[in-house]
Amino acid sequence: MVDYIIDQNLAILAVNNPPVNALSHHVREGLVEGIKKANANDQVTAIVIIGKGKIFCSGADIREFSNHAAIKDPVLTSVGHTIENSGKPVISAIHGNALGGGLEVALFCHYRIASESARVGFPEVLIGILPGAEGTVRLPRLSGLSFAMDMIASGKQINAKDAFKHGILDKVCTGNILEEAKDFAKKVIGQPLDSRRLSRINVEDASNVDAVFEVALAQVKKKYKGQIAPIYCLKSVRNSAKMSFDKAAAEERRLITELMLGYQSIALRYSFFAERSASKWRLPCGASVNNTKPSKIESTGVIGAGTMGSGIAVCLIRAGIPVILVEKDPKMLEKGMETISGILDGSVKLKRMTPGQKAKCMEILKGATSLDKLSNVDLVIEAVYENLELKRQIFAQLDKVCKPSTLLCSNTSTLDIDKIASATNRPDKVVGTHFFAPAFIMRLLENVYGSKTSPTTVATVMELGRRIGKVTVLVKTCYGFVGNRTHQCFGAEASFLLEEGCLPQDIDQVLEEFGMAMGPFKVSDLSGIDVGWRIRQEVAKAAGFKLTTETRYHNGERISTVGDSLFEMGRYGIKTGKGWYKYDPTNLRKPVPDSDVADVILDHCAKMGLQRCKIPPQEIIERCLFAAVNECFRVLEERVAEKPEDIDVIWQYGFSFPRYAGGPMFYASQVGLKRVYERVCFYHEKFPYSSHWIPSDLLRKLASHSVEIPMSQWKEFVNGSKL
Numbered sequence: 001m002v003d004y005i006i007d008q009n010l011a012i013l014a015v016n017n018p019p020v021n022a023l024s025h026h027v028r029e030g031l032v033e034g035i036k037k038a039n040a041n042d043q044v045t046a047i048v049i050i051g052k053g054k055i056f057c058s059g060a061d062i063r064e065f066s067n068h069a070a071i072k073d074p075v076l077t078s079v080g081h082t083i084e085n086s087g088k089p090v091i092s093a094i095h096g097n098a099l100g101g102g103l104e105v106a107l108f109c110h111y112r113i114a115s116e117s118a119r120v121g122f123p124e125v126l127i128g129i130l131p132g133a134e135g136t137v138r139l140p141r142l143s144g145l146s147f148a149m150d151m152i153a154s155g156k157q158i159n160a161k162d163a164f165k166h167g168i169l170d171k172v173c174t175g176n177i178l179e180e181a182k183d184f185a186k187k188v189i190g191q192p193l194d195s196r197r198l199s200r201i202n203v204e205d206a207s208n209v210d211a212v213f214e215v216a217l218a219q220v221k222k223k224y225k226g227q228i229a230p231i232y233c234l235k236s237v238r239n240s241a242k243m244s245f246d247k248a249a250a251e252e253r254r255l256i257t258e259l260m261l262g263y264q265s266i267a268l269r270y271s272f273f274a275e276r277s278a279s280k281w282r283l284p285c286g287a288s289v290n291n292t293k294p295s296k297i298e299s300t301g302v303i304g305a306g307t308m309g310s311g312i313a314v315c316l317i318r319a320g321i322p323v324i325l326v327e328k329d330p331k332m333l334e335k336g337m338e339t340i341s342g343i344l345d346g347s348v349k350l351k352r353m354t355p356g357q358k359a360k361c362m363e364i365l366k367g368a369t370s371l372d373k374l375s376n377v378d379l380v381i382e383a384v385y386e387n388l389e390l391k392r393q394i395f396a397q398l399d400k401v402c403k404p405s406t407l408l409c410s411n412t413s414t415l416d417i418d419k420i421a422s423a424t425n426r427p428d429k430v431v432g433t434h435f436f437a438p439a440f441i442m443r444l445l446e447n448v449y450g451s452k453t454s455p456t457t458v459a460t461v462m463e464l465g466r467r468i469g470k471v472t473v474l475v476k477t478c479y480g481f482v483g484n485r486t487h488q489c490f491g492a493e494a495s496f497l498l499e500e501g502c503l504p505q506d507i508d509q510v511l512e513e514f515g516m517a518m519g520p521f522k523v524s525d526l527s528g529i530d531v532g533w534r535i536r537q538e539v540a541k542a543a544g545f546k547l548t549t550e551t552r553y554h555n556g557e558r559i560s561t562v563g564d565s566l567f568e569m570g571r572y573g574i575k576t577g578k579g580w581y582k583y584d585p586t587n588l589r590k591p592v593p594d595s596d597v598a599d600v601i602l603d604h605c606a607k608m609g610l611q612r613c614k615i616p617p618q619e620i621i622e623r624c625l626f627a628a629v630n631e632c633f634r635v636l637e638e639r640v641a642e643k644p645e646d647i648d649v650i651w652q653y654g655f656s657f658p659r660y661a662g663g664p665m666f667y668a669s670q671v672g673l674k675r676v677y678e679r680v681c682f683y684h685e686k687f688p689y690s691s692h693w694i695p696s697d698l699l700r701k702l703a704s705h706s707v708e709i710p711m712s713q714w715k716e717f718v719n720g721s722k723l
């Protein structure tokens with residue numbers, strides 16, 4: 001796993017562990033052997049460590065962290081000490097990325113050079129740990145404390161130019177990295193090595209450490225609310241300035257061990273692999289990412305220039321994919337084009353794009369007022385409002401207008417893809433592409449296949465998701481798919497809690513303390529109370545009943561209409577300055593609890609004869625989360641989602657479920673399925689008029705086992721395949 005090559009008087013150690021040169025046990029062994037061999041060879045005057053393939057090194061092998069038996073000697077620090085103590089200079093030659101343990105390997109070397117396109121960083125914090133192979137003790141000796149604290153606690157990667165500026169690199173190269181490393185090595189042969197050994201030098205700005213730490217701590221607590229690892233990162237860097245090198249390194253080892261065993265790190269490591277597993281789609285027929293080729297998509301159409309359509313068009317043109325934006329009403333079309341231009345201006349302002357790049361995006365965007373203009377595009381995404389009849393009409397028309405190979409996608413957030421597909425003669429080329437609002441910001445794309453969608457169509461929209469930078473998950477059609485269907489139970493329970501004793505701010509606070517970025521009522525104010533109202537009205541209309549603020553039940557199902565009272569008062573949320581909260585027009589980011597809302601809720605309860613009482617935080621969490629978890633198990637049972645990881649990724653990227661809590665399925669696995677099942681049964685008995693509390697059969701089966709069944713085996717219990 002480490003190739004040993006002699007090139008004139010140099011020993012080249014090339015890490016060869018595809019795909020990303022992780023520092024697995026054999027790599028660590030190979031590095032130690034290579035350094036020893038080179039030192040024992042009188043002909044060798046210097047050593048170069050390089051990575052084979054597209055990257056220098058992605059760091060420690062994260063899979064080993066959950067399997068302690070795999071963390072065998074030599075551990076990374078002893079590999080590092082062998083490198084640092086080498087009597088011959090060791091130069092790391094970085095291309096692609098040097099991340100985590102990969103950057104630590106470089107910091108053990110006496111010299112570091114990198115290609116100008118290389119990036120370095122310590123992403124450990126993103127998996128809930130810290131750079132525990134002396135990274136927190138070595139980096140400040142090169143870059144100073146403030147920069148080291150920021151880089152380590154944020155997990156951000158920096159480019160070679162910045163790494164050079166902050167003392168991490170000795171040279172940025174423009175030519176072939178190996179050739180430049182050989183030239184560099186020849187120049188440093190014979191130079192004294194002691195001053196190049198980071199363990200032998202001091203942190204220059206050590207006297208400022210307390211002041212630097214306090215500033216960094218205040219920022220980290222605000223930015224990474226609820227997360228433990230960023231704070232540990234700061235503490236460990238602080239130790240580097242307060243203790244001897246060896247003592248700080250020992251303390252670093254203690255801190256990483258504590259983090260590694262903690263819930264947050266276990267959840268974050270799970271999340272790392274869950275996200276990657278989402279792209280590995282598979283259909284029940286056996287077609288999968290491994291055996292199905294996507295079609296080429298070189299041109300697209302987007303129908304509807306409203307919020308969703310404009311946002312989707314931005315995603316496509318940003319990735320260099322031409323778009324024809326179709327909107328019947330020329331004024332609406334013009335407004336949509338302005339919205340798109342405004343969104344891109346925002347990116348230019350934030351320096352995420354240059355004015356030249358914006359101009360290029362706008363060049364590949366064309367407007368049209370008729371579907372006829374889509375005759376030649378490869379793929380169309382319909383993004384009109386949520387109405388089945390309207391969508392069927394559009395799809396029937398597209399079927400006539402578009403070339404036979406065009407894929408027809410719907411951005412529906414709830415409707416059955418089969419019902420849309422049956423309006424065409426090409427149901428195999430019809431698929432759901434459910435973007436989350438705002439589409440140009442939210443990273444999730446929920447792709448939805450119907451009973452006739454072909455594997456090629458699925459492969460194409462999954463690949464499209466990757467091209468436009470989305471985290472893309474494949475699910476089967478049903479009302480609301482995975483995201484909205486399971487989230488609806490969460491929202492319903494939050495509304496019922498208002499009727500039973502809570503105020504919006506109570507529920508938001510508890511769920512934010514749990515880790516949600518925003519509570520459900522703040523989210524509702526952001527997305528618009530009118531949007532929720534319109535959806536509820538549509539659903540009621542389709543079911544043939546009239547929904548009023550007096551309605552409490554329909555078809556034996558409990559309904560809450562408190563939000564509808566706010567709608568009728570014109571309180572639509574942030575856009576009207578009032579919703580579940582009130583907003584100062586000069587600070588729309590700060591929701592302020594409003595006694596008028598409390599009055600509306602109390603009135604509503606009095607009118608309906610509902611008794612209110614104090615509800616403890618634990619019940620708020622259980623009611624909202626376990627209702628959703630139960631529905632998630634049903635989704636798995638019906639194979640709407642193929643694996644629990646897909647559901648968790650949807651919750652993380654669609655509803656800001658904290659990555660450090662893993663997602664509803666991971667959370668349930670940690671609580672224990674027996675306990676979850678017991679509580680679901682308890683609430684089912686207490687609330688017989690909410691069908692989302694009817695216990696899932698799959699959950700029951702899994703909970704009935706005397707030992708907890710690991711998540712990776714839950715699938716085996718679907719369809720009665722195991723009892």
Ligand SMILES: CCC/C=C/C(=O)SCCNC(=O)CCNC(=O)[C@H](O)C(C)(C)COP(=O)([O-])OP(=O)([O-])OC[C@H]1O[C@@H](n2cnc3c(N)ncnc32)[C@H](O)[C@@H]1OP(=O)([O-])[O-]
Nearest residue numbers: 020022058059060061062063099100101123131132133276
């Ligand atoms: C000792 C204590 C101190 C040290 C701590 C550390 O170093 S902690 C580590 C600190 N380092 C990090 O946190 C870096 C994490 N890695 C990354 O950020 C990215 O993978 C990348 C930028 C290296 C490449 O991006 P890309 O889009 O080109 O590729 P991709 O992302 O799709 O990955 C391809 C495959 O490689 C897999 N895999 C990747 N890395 C690791 C790993 N370290 N380990 C194991 N596996 C890893 C990944 O799961 C996937 O497998 P699959 O699904 O094909 O079976």
